[in-house]
Amino acid sequence: MSITEEAPPLADALLDCSIVEMGRLMREGSASPVELAQACLGRIERYDGALNSFITVTAEKALQQAEVAARELAQGLDRGPFHGIPFALKDNIDTAGILSSSHSKIFENRVPERNATVAAMLEAAGGILIGKTATFEFAIGGPSWDLPWPPARNPWNRDYLPGGSSSGSGAAVGARFVPAAIGTDTGGSIRWPAAMCGISGLKPTYGRVSRHGVHPNTFSLDHCGPMTRSAEDCAVMLGACAGHDPRDPGSIDEQMPDYLAALTGSVKGLRIGLVRHWYEDEATDEVVAAVDAAVEVLRGLGASVETVTLDPLRDYVDAKTAISTAELFSVHEKDMRERPLDFGKLLRSRVMVGALVRAEDYVQAMRWRAELTTRTMAQFSRFDLLVTAGWMAPADPADADGVDFFKKRQLATMPFSLTGMPALNIPCGFSSRGLPLSLQIAGRPFDEATVLRAGDAFQRATDWHLAKPALG
């Protein structure tokens, strides 16, 4: 079957629907999983040559899965709200029989025999795998032009970058190639591309989504999570991929609520701590204004908002950086000793330097992590949620000579990486150049439901998440 010949004229309109709407259309017979998959594949074929969001497109497999899903739904076998929904996986996630390269020459021809748990769970939920997405090499470093595949571009303006490290997942969802993708997040790698691409990205609680079969970046900080256009869609995808996995030592056996049912549309009575000192002097003026305005929306919806002072952002960033740098070297030390030139320069620098971190530095950073986490968690006696900027600036230009991520701004995503709390980035405005800006909402461990509820209530009252980039 050709990818596009069967695509209906309104295929792209189908991709404008939310996941819940797609599900309704499929169940009432107005659309089929096959039409949805074809719509995704057709749009990728038309536009991804300019965005490089996919490393591998699994068209044949996708259409086969979609036909199975169509048959199952027609027979009344309903696997739930993710059934028939197209999705993409970041390329550091193992997929049986499909290239899983981590966007690196080191793994240029690596085809695993088994699926990562997150991939298997999404397929068991009836999801349709459309392909594997670009990433920063091994999910760290930065966009590199010296790798086997080019870096992804921003769908809002291809002269800009989509953030990272889940760069292709962010670009693919932002471009409406797929309604959902999985990213991984160690210091902000779901939330940064979500912020840059105008989508919603949730880093769940550490231990909520299995990392088994996901290439490690930093064992003690790695997370997998959904990247979609809305908080509601994040709720659907999280429900399909979260849960205890004994194969992942970091996985935690905690009860899972119905995330979709938790979206009441209301934030009335929620107590929100605004961590303004993290971004007020660090972010661009446009980000400060957009985040402040978003907070006023939440206040207007009935949440109580009070400014709170936590530890300085740099403390969280320093502790996270020391931990990551040490753990990252332990992952790559063999290749770094034997074939350093097979890494891209950006990643090589980040890995090599880990060799110089002493064991004492690592343990002291982990002790500091415990202290910072304890103080952050103490805020939840006063608040239900913490909010701050999602990212400090709009997207960076796609300039190979101008990328130096050692020198980038302090990252407002890192406190919630270090503390393991769930954190959601959602669109809250645009820069003067038309690039998306983002609000971050964080909550208690394993209380993704309240985080998503607040994000969804915000999105019912605003339309930033509905804006669509012009690709053609």
Place this chain on the structure above:
Amino acid sequence: MSMSKTVPPEPATREEIAVLAKHAGLNLTPELFEELVEAYSHVEPTLMRLRRGRDRADEPAHVFDPRKFMPVEG
């Protein structure tokens, strides 16, 4: 609790970085050594800012649960 912030107190010299790299098993070309020196100039200040001098009993954020490493069927 009194905590000091800077151990070691002085930034590493190029010669010291070379020794640390050798101890880590990295045999670097001159070009790669320059990359390492540049990268360390960004990471070293982070390491020097780590809080130290803690109470002896302050636990790190490691928790070891031996049940997590039991064999898994299938």
